[in-house]
Amino acid sequence: KNRTVTHIEKNGYPDSIYINAAKIFQGIHTEKNKDTVQVRYGDNSQSPMMAFKDENSRRVCYELAFNALKYQDLLEQILLDSNAYPCYSIPDELTSLLVVMLYDLQDRKFRERKIFAEEELVTEVQEVGDYLYRYITKLAAALARHRIKHDALSIEYFVPETIWKQEQRASALPLYVWINTFKISLEDVFSDLEMKGLTKVESVSDFDHYTYAVDQHCHDVLVFPSSFREELLNLDLFTDGKLLLQ
Secondary structure: OOOOOOOOOOOOOOHHHHHHHHHHHHHHOOOOOOOOOOOOOOOOOOOOOOOOOOHHHHHHHHHHHHHHHHOHHHHHHHHHHOOOOOOOOOOHHHHHHHHHHHHHHHHOOOOOOOOOOOOOOOHHHHHHHHHHHHOHHHHHHHHHHHHHHOOOOOHHHHHHHHHHHHHHOOOOOOEEEEEOOOOOOHHHHHHHHHHOOOEEOOOHHHOOOOEEEEOOOOOOEEEEOHHHHHHHHHOHHHHOOOEEEO
């Protein structure tokens, strides 16, 4: 059976997407043990999020951040093996950006990204992008060596263990849910969930089964514990399209 695979040309994203994805990644990345840590993530809490152009670009930012998280170990290893890290021209505050942009670069098969018209250029993104390009051959070679060593056709091979470890740790990633504000207001969602016996908590670390939190960066994104998935998808809020799973 011949399946025709539609190949989508990946051209990269406008600078603001990388900035926001790096900011989200900074908040969710796995903190390594202080003794084994080789790649350091500085504190980027001073850098503000940029405004999301639309729902789609917000979704892309979250996707990019979660992919960087999924492959965090592999991406760090590639940076180290290619000698692109440690890098003296790029401060630790920008490590998140470096990792997110490296994920995207390998996703584009190390092809150049196109420049988007009317795009607001961001100095940091331009700098990190140029830096990665200087190492592009070494980065591609480091990834290839990893794939050969593990007999892996694609980088998906590198997920199971890291994801598996994360699932051991606090049962899987929390569920991110958009509130469809065209159909329902935030207040109505909160009161509806409360009526169904759910409690709003400050953060993911306070989760138990019947709880949810509001995302700190996007107030119309709710976060639920992964154990609540089945029940969540059966809520009428979902079936009516008032909540959408990220």
